[in-house]
Amino acid sequence: MIRAVLxxxxxxxxxxxxxxxxxxxxxxxxxxxIGKPAPAFELPDLERDGETVTEVDISAEGVxxxxxxxxxxxxxxxxxxxxMALAAREEVPIVGLNYRDQPxxxxxxxARHGNPYRRVAADSDGRxxxxxxxYGVPETYVVDGEGIIRYKHVxxxxxxxxxxxxxxxVRELQAGEAP
Amino acid sequence: xxxxxxxxxxxxLAAPLLAAAPEEFDDPAKQARYDSMLREMRCLVCQNExxxxxxxxxARDLRREVARMIREDKPDAEIRAFLIERYGDYVLYRPPxxxxxxxxxxxxxxxxxxxxxxxxxYLRRRSRGHKETPLDPAERARLKRLLGEDxxx
Amino acid sequence: MIPELGNxxxxxxxAVAVVLSLVPLAGSLRGNSAWMTVAHPASMxxxxxxxxxxxxxxxxxxxxxxxxxxxxxxxxTELPLVYRLTAVWGxxxxxxxxxxxxxxxxxxxxxxxxxxxxxxxxxRVLAVLxxxxxxxxxxxxxxxxxxxxxFPAPAEGTDLNPLLQDPGMVIHPPLLYxxxxxxxxxxxxxxxxLIGGRLDxxxxxWSRPWTTAAWLFLxxxxxxxxxxxxxxxxxxxxxxxxxxxNASFLPWLVGTALIHSLAVTEKRxxxxxxxxxxxxxxxxxxxxxxxxxxxxxxxxxxxxxxxPERGAFLLGFFVLAVGVPLLLYAWxxxxxxxxxSFDLFSRETLMLAxxxxxxxxxxxxxxxxxxxxxxxALGQGRISVGPPYFEAxFVPLMLxxxxxxxxxxxxxxxxxxxxxxxxxLWLAFTTAVAFSAILMLWLWGQAGxxxxxxxxxxxxxxxxxxxxxxxxxxxHGGWRGLRRxxxxxxxxxxxxVGVAVLVxxxxxxxxxxxxxxxxxxxxxxxxxxxxxxxxxxxxxxxxPNFDAIEGVLHVERKGRYVTTxxxxxxxxxxxxxxxxQASRHPRPWRDLFTALGEPLGGGAWTLRIHFKPMVHxxxxxxxxxxxxxxxxxxxxxxxxxxxxxREGGEPA
Numbered sequence: 001m002i003r004a005v006l007x008x009x010x011x012x013x014x015x016x017x018x019x020x021x022x023x024x025x026x027x028x029x030x031x032x033x034i035g036k037p038a039p040a041f042e043l044p045d046l047e048r049d050g051e052t053v054t055e056v057d058i059s060a061e062g063v064x065x066x067x068x069x070x071x072x073x074x075x076x077x078x079x080x081x082x083x084m085a086l087a088a089r090e091e092v093p094i095v096g097l098n099y100r101d102q103p104x105x106x107x108x109x110x111a112r113h114g115n116p117y118r119r120v121a122a123d124s125d126g127r128x129x130x131x132x133x134x135y136g137v138p139e140t141y142v143v144d145g146e147g148i149i150r151y152k153h154v155x156x157x158x159x160x161x162x163x164x165x166x167x168x169x170v171r172e173l174q175a176g177e178a179p
Numbered sequence: 180x181x182x183x184x185x186x187x188x189x190x191x192l193a194a195p196l197l198a199a200a201p202e203e204f205d206d207p208a209k210q211a212r213y214d215s216m217l218r219e220m221r222c223l224v225c226q227n228e229x230x231x232x233x234x235x236x237x238a239r240d241l242r243r244e245v246a247r248m249i250r251e252d253k254p255d256a257e258i259r260a261f262l263i264e265r266y267g268d269y270v271l272y273r274p275p276x277x278x279x280x281x282x283x284x285x286x287x288x289x290x291x292x293x294x295x296x297x298x299x300x301y302l303r304r305r306s307r308g309h310k311e312t313p314l315d316p317a318e319r320a321r322l323k324r325l326l327g328e329d330x331x332x
Numbered sequence: 333m334i335p336e337l338g339n340x341x342x343x344x345x346x347a348v349a350v351v352l353s354l355v356p357l358a359g360s361l362r363g364n365s366a367w368m369t370v371a372h373p374a375s376m377x378x379x380x381x382x383x384x385x386x387x388x389x390x391x392x393x394x395x396x397x398x399x400x401x402x403x404x405x406x407x408x409t410e411l412p413l414v415y416r417l418t419a420v421w422g423x424x425x426x427x428x429x430x431x432x433x434x435x436x437x438x439x440x441x442x443x444x445x446x447x448x449x450x451x452x453x454x455x456r457v458l459a460v461l462x463x464x465x466x467x468x469x470x471x472x473x474x475x476x477x478x479x480x481x482x483f484p485a486p487a488e489g490t491d492l493n494p495l496l497q498d499p500g501m502v503i504h505p506p507l508l509y510x511x512x513x514x515x516x517x518x519x520x521x522x523x524x525x526l527i528g529g530r531l532d533x534x535x536x537x538w539s540r541p542w543t544t545a546a547w548l549f550l551x552x553x554x555x556x557x558x559x560x561x562x563x564x565x566x567x568x569x570x571x572x573x574x575x576x577x578n579a580s581f582l583p584w585l586v587g588t589a590l591i592h593s594l595a596v597t598e599k600r601x602x603x604x605x606x607x608x609x610x611x612x613x614x615x616x617x618x619x620x621x622x623x624x625x626x627x628x629x630x631x632x633x634x635x636x637x638x639x640p641e642r643g644a645f646l647l648g649f650f651v652l653a654v655g656v657p658l659l660l661y662a663w664x665x666x667x668x669x670x671x672x673s674f675d676l677f678s679r680e681t682l683m684l685a686x687x688x689x690x691x692x693x694x695x696x697x698x699x700x701x702x703x704x705x706x707x708x709a710l711g712q713g714r715i716s717v718g719p720p721y722f723e724a725x726f727v728p729l730m731l732x733x734x735x736x737x738x739x740x741x742x743x744x745x746x747x748x749x750x751x752x753x754x755x756x757l758w759l760a761f762t763t764a765v766a767f768s769a770i771l772m773l774w775l776w777g778q779a780g781x782x783x784x785x786x787x788x789x790x791x792x793x794x795x796x797x798x799x800x801x802x803x804x805x806x807x808h809g810g811w812r813g814l815r816r817x818x819x820x821x822x823x824x825x826x827x828x829v830g831v832a833v834l835v836x837x838x839x840x841x842x843x844x845x846x847x848x849x850x851x852x853x854x855x856x857x858x859x860x861x862x863x864x865x866x867x868x869x870x871x872x873x874x875x876p877n878f879d880a881i882e883g884v885l886h887v888e889r890k891g892r893y894v895t896t897x898x899x900x901x902x903x904x905x906x907x908x909x910x911x912x913q914a915s916r917h918p919r920p921w922r923d924l925f926t927a928l929g930e931p932l933g934g935g936a937w938t939l940r941i942h943f944k945p946m947v948h949x950x951x952x953x954x955x956x957x958x959x960x961x962x963x964x965x966x967x968x969x970x971x972x973x974x975x976x977x978r979e980g981g982e983p984a
Contacts, residue, residue, distance in 0.1 A: 004662040007609060011616075011658055015651045017702065020709040021629040022643045029223060029714050032267040100236060126240045133265035135223035135237055200851040201929070201938050214847070221716045227574050229718070232567045234930075272718025274703075279712050283703045287696035287725040294688045302684065305602070306676045 031133050031152040038066070038147050039131035046098050046106055046120035053121035058095045059147045063173045065094045065166070066141040067117070068134050070101040071109035076138045079156040080113055086162070087116035092170050096120040099129050099137050142169055145177045202246035213249050217242060219272045220262060229272065335400050338388025339479040345381040345432075346469045348374055352439075352462030356455035360527075368455035375443040375458055378465060379436035386433050389478050390420050399485030402426060402478045408491035408906050410877040418502040419492045424626060424642075425478035427505060432472060434506070434513045435465050442517055442542075449538060456524035457517075464516050467649045475642045491906035494878070500560035508553030508580055512618035514546025515583055518590065519615035519657070522608045526660040531604040531668050536597035539611065541965045543594060544823075546614075547587045548961030554580050555954030563914050568847060568925050568942040570950060573722040575630040578701045579621030582694050587614045589690035596683045600745060602672040603680075605665045606687070612661070616654040617694070623650055629705060675747035682740040689733040696725045727782070734789035734835065737828050738796035756803075760795035764788050779843045786839030793832040797825040819967035827960030834953025840946040849929070853936045861943035863924060864888045865897075869935060870928070878902045880913070883928040883937060887917065899928040899939070923947050 033039070038055040045051040058064050067083065069076040083094055096117035098106045103122050110120070123129055132141075135154065142151035151169055153161060204210040217231035222238045230238050230245070241262070248258045262270045274280045352374040359367025389402070393416045398404040406419045406426070421430040439461040446454045472478070495501065518539050525535040557577070562570040571577065590610040597607045624630055627643030674680040700717045707715050738760075742753055768788035775783075801822070808816050846861045854869035868884040885897040900913040917924040922945045929938030 004665050007612075008655065008658040008662055011651070011654050014620075014702075015647065017706060017709055018623065018627075018629060018647050018650075021705045022627060022640055022647065024629070024705070024708050026628065026630055026708075029267060029269045032264060126236070129237075130240055130244060130265060133267075135266065200932050200936075201849040203850060219718070219720050221718060227572070232565075232569070267714065269714045269716050272716050273720035273724075274715045274717055279707065280703075280715070283699060283717065283721070284725075286699045287692060287729065290695045290699075291688070291692045291729065294692050298684050298688050302676060302681055305673050305680070 028154070029135070031149070033133055033149045034152060036149055038141075038143050038149055039128070041121065041123075041128040041131065043097075043121035043123055043128060044103075046096075046103055046122040047110075047115075053095075053119050055147065057119050058143050059145050061093050061118075062145040062177055063092060063170050064118075064143050065092055065170070066097065066143050067094055068097045068099050068129065068132070068137055068139040068141075070099045070137050071105040072101065073137045075156040077113065079138055079140075079158070080116075082157060082159065082162055083116040084114045091167070092174075093118040097128065097132070097134075098122045098124075099134060100124065100126040140166070142166060142173070144173045202242055204246075204249070209249050212255070213246060216245060216249070216255065216258065220245075221270050221272050223266055223270065334388050334391050334395075335397065335479040335481065338385045338392075339477070341381045341385040341388065342429075342469065342473055342477075342479070345378055345385065345436075346466070346473060348378045348381060349462050349466040349469055352378060353459055353466050355459075356462075357459035360452045360455040360459070365451060368451050371455050371458035371462075372443045374462070375436070375439045378462070379433070379440045382429075382433045382436040382469075385479075386420070386429050389426060389429060390417060392479075393417065393420055396489070397485075398487070398489050399481055399483065400478075401480045401482040404482050404486050404489045406492050407489040408877065409488060410906070411489075411492055411497075412876055415492055415497050415502075419496070421505055422492050422496045425472070425476045425480075427509070428468065428472045428476055429478055430506060431509050431513060432465065432468055434509050435461070435468060435516060438513055438517050439465065442520070446538070453524055453528065456527050457520045460520035460523045461516060464520070464653065467653060471642075471645055471649065475645050489906075491877070491904065494902065494904040494907055494909055494911045495564065497877075497904075498560065498564055500556055500564065504553060504556040504560055506553075507549050507556060511546050511548075511550025511553050511587075512580075512583065512621065514542070514549055515587060515611075515615040515618050517542040518546065518611045522611035523657045523660065526608060526657060526664050529664050529667070531597075531608055531664075533598050533601050536594050536604075536607065540591070540594050540598060541967075543587065543590055543611070543614075544961050544965050547584070547591055548958045548965075550580070550584050550587060551954055551961065552958045554584060555951050555958075558954075559951050562947070563916060563925075565912075568845075568914075568927075568940065568944065570841075570947065573700075573719045575701050576621075576625050578697050578722075579617075579624045582697055582701075583614050583617040583621065585690050585694035585697070586610060586617055589687045589694075590614050592683050592686050592690075596680055600672055600674070600680060602670060602674070603684070603687075604670055605661075605668050608661065608665075610687075610691075612654065612657045616650070617698075619646075619650045619653060623647060624701075630701070674745070677743070677748050677750055679740060679743045679745045679748065682736055682743055686733065686736055686740065689729055689736075693726060693729045693733075696729060697722065700725070731785065731789065734793065734831070737831055738789075738792040741800055741824065741828075742796065756799075757796065760799055761792060764792040764795060767791055783839050783843045786835050790832040790835045790839075793828055793835075797828050797832075801825055818969055819963045819965075820969065823960045823962070823964030823967070825960070826963060827957045830953045830956030830958075830960055832953070833949050833956055837946050837949030837951075837953060841944050841950070844945045845947075846943040848941045850939055850941065851932055851936055852939050853934070858941060860941050861945075862889060863894065863943065865926070865941055867937070867939065870937065873900070875902065877906065878904045878911075881928070883926075883939065885915070885926055885939075885941075887924060895924070897924065897926045899926045901928045901930075918948060920948060921946060 038058060040055050042052050042054045045053050058066050065083075065086075069080075086092065087094060094117050096119070098120050101122070101124065103124065106120070106122065110117075121128070126134075132139075138156055140153045140157050141149055144150050150173065151166065153166070157166065202213065204213060214231065218229050220230040220241075222228045222230050222233035222235055222241075224235045224237050225233045228238075230241055244261070245258055248261065259271070268275065274283060276284055352371060355374070356368050356371035359365065359370070389400075391397075392400045392403045393407055394413070396403070396407065396409055398407075402423060402425050406423045407416055411419065419426070421427040439458060442461065443454070443458055446457065521535060521539045521542065525531050554577075557580070558570045561572065562568065590607065590613075593603050593607045593610055596603045623643070623646045627646055628640075629643065700721050703717050704715055707713060739757075742757060765788060768784040768791065771787060772781075772784045804817055804821065805811070805814065808814075848858065848860055850858060852858065852867040854867055857864050857866045859865075864887065866886040866888070868886055870881050870883050873880045873882050880900040880902040882898045882900045885899070887894040887897060895917045897915040897917060899915040902911040902913055903909070904911065912927050912929075914925055914927045916926070922943060925940075925942035925944055927940040929940060931937055
């Protein structure tokens with residue numbers, strides 16, 4: 001009896017797996033850095049000559065967003081207005097990592113589209129990007145006041161992701177930090 | 180959700196930076212280590228290519244890092260750890276043997292064992308006594324009728 | 333208007349498929365022969381309608397009708413005519429239409445060649461094929477209609493993916509689909525046999541040529557895909573264990589097992605239940621492959637653009653198409669009795685071993701392909717399972733099988749005499765052992781043990797098959813007997829020799845190849861495996877719809893001119909995508925493979941230069957397998973003579 005229905009059982013298991021699989025995104029690779037301290041770096045400040053930005057600067061004022069972007073990346077432009085609006089609300093500081101870009105092009109881009117960033121680190125050769133596990137620009141991280149990475153999103157963020165995933169987490173972390 | 184990967188890939192392909200020269204080693208042993216290491220690493224931005232094959236910028240950066248570590252005589256395990264720390268197990272084409280990959284690595288051999296046991300039981304039943312049972316005459320006649328010819332074998 | 337005609341034809345085909353699925357089946361159950369015979373004209377009409385739809389889509393491509401969304405997405409006014417015609421199957425929707433035409437073609441072929449079979453049985457087979465057609469037509473019409481209009485129509489199309497503008501890629505998908513779809517026939521025969529409740533030798537005999545035919549198309553399709561990847565992707569690899577490649581390899585492995593188990597069921601009446609399960613599985617895996625490629629659950633280089641609705645539809649269809657036969661199986665299988673017995677040492681046993689290894693190998697490939705999905709579904713994180721895994725588990729499973737390939741056909745059915753066998757084969761065996769031992773001593777330290785095992789297996793297979801053919805000829809009175817021996821015999825040996833040739837190619841190329849990825853300035857010379865490659869700089873060339881930069885490589889060996897290679901970097905004007913076009917100098921014993929990389933400034937370029945010894949043997953081996961399959965289906969024994977009176981009903 002078991003032998004007769006075994007193929008059917010295998011089929012149903014396979015179908016169940018594939019059904020779950022349909023709801024998953026094969027392009028999403030979770031970062032192993034979640035819950036770990038932000039990787040160290042010391043990079044030239046994009047806007048202030050001679051100054052440097054380090055990972056400590058990200059969480060200097062508590063919870064912060066860390067956004068990886070580049071002037072050659074059209075999706076970065078898509079999400080840009082959201083960051084501009086967020087910066088205007090002054091709810092959470094945003095620190096930028098300008099990834100594999102030419103500093104002049106990046107500065108021009110910020111001048112044209114507005115600058116939502118508290119600081120921007122210029123990672124011209126992408127070396128810091130590797131330490132952060134960056135694999136698709138733009139990427140957005142939430143770093144808490146202790147300098148621990150709490151969240152990562154690959155690809156441009158949109159209203160839904162910002163309001164339903166990022167901001168609730170930011171507020172929760174900020175509430176935890178408040179004395 | 181699923182559509183975003185391709186534009187990202189295109190972007191990385193189109194990143195306006197100068198190509199880097201391929202990594203070459205004077206020591207053939209190091210070259211061999213480098214080549215075989217890259218073939219077992221997955222490029223994250225691509226659909227399904229190894230670091231050795233991928234033309235993406237990120238793959239190039241990672242090739243440079245791997246080459247640097249090989250020149251510094253870092254052991255393979257350390258280079259692998261470097262990549263896993265940053266990108267997770269996803270970069271490994273050869274999944275590590277762990278509790279949750281045990282079924283993957285042992286599965287084929289367990290299946291083979293089960294199949295062999297099943298086959299052995301079947302064979303024992305079939306060969307027991309080995310008495311010559313002629314083909315069912317009715318079936319044989321029917322076969323002949325249907326095929327309109329004698330069975331040749 | 334023409335696209336609307338195509339749409340209409342497809343809708344009518346849906347209706348005809350409903351008729352074909354229901355009427356003959358109902359007739360077969362109620363003994364109404366008029367209803368049963370509806371199957372034949374219905375199959376024919378179905379095929380004609382599908383061909384009409386296909387012709388309409390081709391017409392839209394030929395006339396640059398960019399008001400059709402699919403044409404706008406896959407063509408361009410500058411695209412050459414031949415690629416416009418092949419662009420019909422360049423995307424998801426059109427390739428489904430091609431798939432449908434082929435399914436219709438197989439159905440009509442069954443209808444034509446099975447006139448001699450009992451009417452009840454034919455009616456059921458055609459009805460099952462009708463149901464498969466129905467599922468795919470519905471899928472095409474409701475989720476992937478190639479005739480969908482685009483309004484307003486763009487003035488220009490977005491062009492065909494440049495990767496597909498290549499002869500290899502033009503023929504590869506049709507062959508692959510012919511194979512996938514062809515297994516539907518073996519499946520339909522099995523399901524019809526299950527409905528009737530008789531799994532007999534006659535059923536196995538009818539199934540054999542159909543299975544072999546599907547298998548040879550699949551073999552050719554896979555081999556062409558591998559060949560295309562080799563020269564087009566520019567990496568010099570020929571098999572990547574990509575999920576999509578695995579998806580085509582799975583039905584191949586199970587189909588190969590099926591070919592062997594059908595032989596046992598036909599000749600000896602054994603393995604009936606197992607054979608029927610394999611017949612269902614081979615097609616189930618074809619469907620699974622279709623699902624994996626078109627649903628987007630796996631990451632692959634080859635995957636079509638996907639959407640979840642299609643995935644859900646295909647999954648539902650898959651569960652129905654496989655689940656219902658398996659229900660039938662659960663009901664019928666326990667009642668199938670088999671009275672056959674055979675000795676432990678007999679051909680039956682070796683065929684069983686063949687099936688054990690092939691099916692286990694298929695299970696291993698399936699496990700590796702789906703494991704990342706299983707981990708992800710269980711929330712265990714994302715992992716990759718790539719070539720290192722597949723090579724580690726697949727090779728050990730294939731080695732014993734290769735040993736059996738040389739042995740199996742010598743062993744008699746029912747009961748074999750081991751001592752007599754040893755007398756016949758010891759010379760071939762020791763020759764193969766001695767040859768690889770000598771080779772091992774000669775190449776000591778230059779290659780791993782696996783090479784010698786591989787070469788031993790290949791030589792063993794060739795010697796064993798050669799000896800078998802020789803013996804057979806001697807018994808049939810020398811060369812005059814040549815034509816009296818059935819095609820199936822030659823076919824089998826040719827296919828087995830093909831396996832040996834492929835094994836030689838695989839082992840030699842993976843051990844002795846040289847791959848260099850280097851920076852070269854004009855005038856630089858690089859020595860690779862005895863060949864001196866001098867880089868003479870680059871020049872610009874223009875193609876019909878692309879511009880290219882072409883590297884010039886002057887190749888010498890021992891100071892004598894060999895060839896000039898011109899690898900290109902193409903920029904397709906419309907899709908603005910860079911493409912690498914490798915340049916090769918192929919010879920039977922080796923291939924010189926060059927690909928142009930990127931400019932490094934100052935005239936320097938990156939170049940890939942590969943030396944690939946005996947790489948072509950891989951595809952030559954596959955070619956021999958296909959020829960073997962062709963010989964086997966041409967076997968006269970399969971031409972069932974037409975009987976004078978048509979048999980009435982079949983006892984259910």
